[in-house]
Amino acid sequence: MATVFTTKGDLDESLLEKREGFIDNDHEYTTWVEYWHEGELVHRSAHVMLKKAAVWLNPEVAAIG
Amino acid sequence: MSEILTATHNFGTAPTRGTSAADTFKAALYLTSATVNAATTAYSATNEVSGTNYTAGGVTVTNATAPTPANSSPTAGVAYWTPSASITYTNVTLSSAFDAVLIYNSSQSNKAVSVHTFGSQTITAGTFTLTMPSNTTTTALLRLSTT
Numbered sequence: 001m002a003t004v005f006t007t008k009g010d011l012d013e014s015l016l017e018k019r020e021g022f023i024d025n026d027h028e029y030t031t032w033v034e035y036w037h038e039g040e041l042v043h044r045s046a047h048v049m050l051k052k053a054a055v056w057l058n059p060e061v062a063a064i065g
Numbered sequence: 066m067s068e069i070l071t072a073t074h075n076f077g078t079a080p081t082r083g084t085s086a087a088d089t090f091k092a093a094l095y096l097t098s099a100t101v102n103a104a105t106t107a108y109s110a111t112n113e114v115s116g117t118n119y120t121a122g123g124v125t126v127t128n129a130t131a132p133t134p135a136n137s138s139p140t141a142g143v144a145y146w147t148p149s150a151s152i153t154y155t156n157v158t159l160s161s162a163f164d165a166v167l168i169y170n171s172s173q174s175n176k177a178v179s180v181h182t183f184g185s186q187t188i189t190a191g192t193f194t195l196t197m198p199s200n201t202t203t204t205a206l207l208r209l210s211t212t
Contacts, residue, residue, distance in 0.1 A: 005156060005190055005191070006190050007190045023184045027182065027183060030183060030186075033191075034189075041189055042189065044190075044191050045191030045193065046186045046193055047193075047194040047196060048184075048193075048195050048196065049196040049197075049198070050181055050183070050195060050196070050197065050206065051198055051204070
């Protein structure tokens, strides 16, 4: 059985209600997952995939290579 | 143009570098109430997220790939760079909504490099991951173009 790290410690996934969702627009593709236990949110993770660059702020300070 | 991204050219007053090594970049998360935008000049802890397992200042950005130059014509080109791994905050609880990440140069007085925004998020005993776009001329996270 898979376990999920939660605010109540590691809980068996079968004891939890799983909710999932996503955001898809020009800026990002985001997925999130929530686990609820007895009506309480005990775990929420999110994964954001950035789709495009934002403004440079201080390019002169960047020695990236 | 990638030489601009590696600080080869100095068009103005710039820091004196004692080493040719790449700088260290970090990524800090900001609350929805924060104002981080093109006017942001440096990292600040004001309105930065806080919570379990989140360290003020954020996490180090993995920088294993040097900037890439690409000329599309004799007069047009682009240099680009993307962190070589996802930016991950592991097993954190961030109860107040946040919607921005500031990438800044911790080797150069924490000066700001770029701001990226996304839909408002909270994290509960979980992981927040920022997955990078493909490192190409059109999708890289940071791009410097002549056109």
